[in-house]
Amino acid sequence: MEAFVKRKVFYNKHIFLEKTLPKEGELLVKVGDMVRPFDILGYTYLSLNSKDLKLPAGSKLQVSDGEAVAFDQVLSRKKKFLKNEEIRAPFSGVVQIKSNSALAVHTPAEKFNLVSGIEARVVKVLDKLSVLLETDAVVVSGVWACGVECVGEIKILENGAETLKTKDLSADDLGKILVYFGYVPEPVLQKAKTVGVVGVVCGSVEMSQHSCPINVIVTEGFGPALMPKGLRSFLTSLSVRTAVISPERRRLIIPGLRDGVFPEEETNPHSCEIKPGMTVQILVWPYFGQEAEVVEIIGPYAFESGIRADAISVKLSGSGEVVKIAAVNVLILD
Amino acid sequence: MIASLDFGSSLTKALVFDGSEFRIFKFSLSYSPQQFSRKNVLESIRILQSLSGCQLIDSGNRPLYKIYVSTALPLSEESVEGTQPYQTLSSSKVLSSWELPVLDYGYQFIRFRDRVSVQNFDASQVLRWLPFKSTLAEIENYVDNRKIYSNVLPIFPRDLYIEQAMARESIIQFMRGQNSLDSFAEIVISGSIFGTNPFLSQSLLILLDSISFAEKLDVYLDAQSCVAVLGLLKLVEPEVYDEVPGFLRPKFLGTVLRFNGDAQVTIDLGLEKPLDVSVGSGSLFLFPLRAGETADVGVVLTGRKEKRFKICGGELGFLIDCRSFPLVLPTDAQRRIGLLKEWEKSIGATGRIHEI
Numbered sequence: 001m002e003a004f005v006k007r008k009v010f011y012n013k014h015i016f017l018e019k020t021l022p023k024e025g026e027l028l029v030k031v032g033d034m035v036r037p038f039d040i041l042g043y044t045y046l047s048l049n050s051k052d053l054k055l056p057a058g059s060k061l062q063v064s065d066g067e068a069v070a071f072d073q074v075l076s077r078k079k080k081f082l083k084n085e086e087i088r089a090p091f092s093g094v095v096q097i098k099s100n101s102a103l104a105v106h107t108p109a110e111k112f113n114l115v116s117g118i119e120a121r122v123v124k125v126l127d128k129l130s131v132l133l134e135t136d137a138v139v140v141s142g143v144w145a146c147g148v149e150c151v152g153e154i155k156i157l158e159n160g161a162e163t164l165k166t167k168d169l170s171a172d173d174l175g176k177i178l179v180y181f182g183y184v185p186e187p188v189l190q191k192a193k194t195v196g197v198v199g200v201v202c203g204s205v206e207m208s209q210h211s212c213p214i215n216v217i218v219t220e221g222f223g224p225a226l227m228p229k230g231l232r233s234f235l236t237s238l239s240v241r242t243a244v245i246s247p248e249r250r251r252l253i254i255p256g257l258r259d260g261v262f263p264e265e266e267t268n269p270h271s272c273e274i275k276p277g278m279t280v281q282i283l284v285w286p287y288f289g290q291e292a293e294v295v296e297i298i299g300p301y302a303f304e305s306g307i308r309a310d311a312i313s314v315k316l317s318g319s320g321e322v323v324k325i326a327a328v329n330v331l332i333l334d
Numbered sequence: 335m336i337a338s339l340d341f342g343s344s345l346t347k348a349l350v351f352d353g354s355e356f357r358i359f360k361f362s363l364s365y366s367p368q369q370f371s372r373k374n375v376l377e378s379i380r381i382l383q384s385l386s387g388c389q390l391i392d393s394g395n396r397p398l399y400k401i402y403v404s405t406a407l408p409l410s411e412e413s414v415e416g417t418q419p420y421q422t423l424s425s426s427k428v429l430s431s432w433e434l435p436v437l438d439y440g441y442q443f444i445r446f447r448d449r450v451s452v453q454n455f456d457a458s459q460v461l462r463w464l465p466f467k468s469t470l471a472e473i474e475n476y477v478d479n480r481k482i483y484s485n486v487l488p489i490f491p492r493d494l495y496i497e498q499a500m501a502r503e504s505i506i507q508f509m510r511g512q513n514s515l516d517s518f519a520e521i522v523i524s525g526s527i528f529g530t531n532p533f534l535s536q537s538l539l540i541l542l543d544s545i546s547f548a549e550k551l552d553v554y555l556d557a558q559s560c561v562a563v564l565g566l567l568k569l570v571e572p573e574v575y576d577e578v579p580g581f582l583r584p585k586f587l588g589t590v591l592r593f594n595g596d597a598q599v600t601i602d603l604g605l606e607k608p609l610d611v612s613v614g615s616g617s618l619f620l621f622p623l624r625a626g627e628t629a630d631v632g633v634v635l636t637g638r639k640e641k642r643f644k645i646c647g648g649e650l651g652f653l654i655d656c657r658s659f660p661l662v663l664p665t666d667a668q669r670r671i672g673l674l675k676e677w678e679k680s681i682g683a684t685g686r687i688h689e690i
Contacts, residue, residue, distance in 0.1 A: 305489055
């Protein structure tokens with residue numbers, strides 16, 4: 001009787017990450033360069049605030065293109081019988097005249113530096129805009145993810161419970177990747193966004209978070225479930241390290257982590273024979289996500305629903321209860 | 335010597351014919367949905383080789399058997415060393431090669447005739463088919479975990495009911511887009527829920543709750559989930575297909591007669607006296623007419639002339655469905671649950687158990 005092996009942490013020699021400027025600028029690296037986490041790959045100038053304004057028909061411009069304006073300064077004026085109609089600057093900045101009826105005000109451009117964030121090799125430089133980096137990394141693979149690629153410092157959250165609460169988040173979490181071993185409800189994800197958290201790595205979330213507000217990697221599934229013990233202790237060891245959330249491939253990437261022995265990443269999980277004493281994770285309710293120890297290999301068995309399948313009996317790690325479960329409904333924990 | 339494989343999202347079904355014996359295998363490359371790539375198909379062929387003990391390809395990936403593969407989606411152009419030892423066909427083309435319309439239900443795709451659609455379960459609609467109280471969150475979590483862990487079996491009754499409710503809602507939504515729904519009088523049902531359902535009657539009830547047809551429908555069940563691998567053979571090796579043993583082919587479950595209103599039914603089995611049965615509007619009646627037996631059935635609806643049917647027996651028998659279709663379920667939870675339980679009871683959810 002076989003089951004798939006659930007392996008969550010891998011080593012990958014060739015991880016590629018694209019770092020992109022928000023708009024065209026100057027790139028300071030070339031192919032073959034080695035970069036360190038705080039190295040600047042390139043820069044551009046960005047206006048952090050900008051507002052488009054429509055001008056009423058027949059109004060006369062009071063400023064010229066490129067002119068610096070102060071807050072509340074009159075930009076255009078239309079003469080009317082009782083009171084002139086005026087458009088004023090919403091903040092101090094520079095005027096950009098777009099047409100006879102539209103202009104924009106931008107705050108002065110500030111320098112934006114594109115920081116590497118990881119130790120890597122430059123393998124491609126694309127059109128004054130982006131740099132492709134290659135590195136080796138340890139990868140934690142998730143089962144579901146959302147959002148966009150992002151980088152941050154890992155912070156482990158522990159509250160002694162299996163569900164994260166909004167009060168567990170604070171202003172200190174700004175710019176961090178929060179790791180929580182259990183279940184993260186939707187309001188907590190909303191608050192994480194408000195606080196300025198970069199991303200969340202957790203055991204489980206809820207379905208309605210498909211349109212979730214923040215970058216998320218889920219390692220177990222949907223509905224309350226806890227990460228397996230082995231994964232919890234590995235993630236704990238990553239505290240304050242810089243990591244990358246890559247939602248496209250449902251991975252948390254920890255570049256440059258070379259202390260430890262991790263298997264190479266596999267395309268498909270491998271299976272092996274289930275034996276008594278092995279630790280497994282259960283994939284069906286009411287035991288979803290729970291770890292258990294295999295007690296006995298039973299063989300063909302008629303379950304309560306009427307379905308016949310190969311069965312094993314397992315001892316739940318939390319309650320110690322022994323239950324019968326279909327062999328296809330478990331994963332062997334590596 | 336032939337191997338035909340249906341590379342599905344959760345399982346690969348395969349038929350191996352070594353010249354003397356037909357054998358069926360089911361396996362998966364992962365606990366989560368399989369990626370449709372050439373590399374994975376080759377990996378499946380290697381697994382099939384080890385499961386069957388037949389050498390299907392040599393060390394250079396050259397075919398030693400004729401290998402045919404049907405896939406729901408085109409395979410990604412991932413580079414694979416050596417030659418491609420198999421011929422691929424789209425599973426829609428394969429399923430539409432059957433003379434009977436095939437409804438194939440899976441967790442990733444649903445197919446009927448040559449039409450295919452990606453599954454998108456609406457949890458709020460799935461809820462209405464459950465004969466117990468549940469929450470939207472429970473169903474949403476179940477549906478989403480099912481997409482991740484595609485091979486799990488519903489070993490608890492609650493899970494089985496959720497799976498069946500998902501199937502009902504999915505088929506209803508999918509069939510809404512069909513034209514001339516009433517144009518078929520026979521159907522083959524295949525796929526995960528129909529293949530794993532422990533009771534034949536439950537499979538039939540899922541179908542009847544979900545599809546529209548005109549008065550008489552003969553239902554076949556693909557209990558071995560191998561219509562695709564057989565369809566491949568039918569298309570490419572028709573002489574070999576003719577030799578496929580009966581137990582692998584779809585089984586005749588029975589005939590369903592559907593009427594709107596009260597029905598007086600006379601069942602003549604050729605015995606001394608025909609059997610008279612009243613089937614009330616909104617209810618179901620299952621008569622266990624065995625395979626090989628026939629019956630002359632007369633049906634009189636209130637104020638109408640008698641209609642006569644020649645009915646052949648099947649695995650379940652024949653069924654009179656006097657519920658008005660499409661079914662409208664009560665909004666009151668207690669009444670709705672009561673009605674679902676009544677329908678289930680009336681056709682016997684304790685029917686025969688499939689061998690899995």
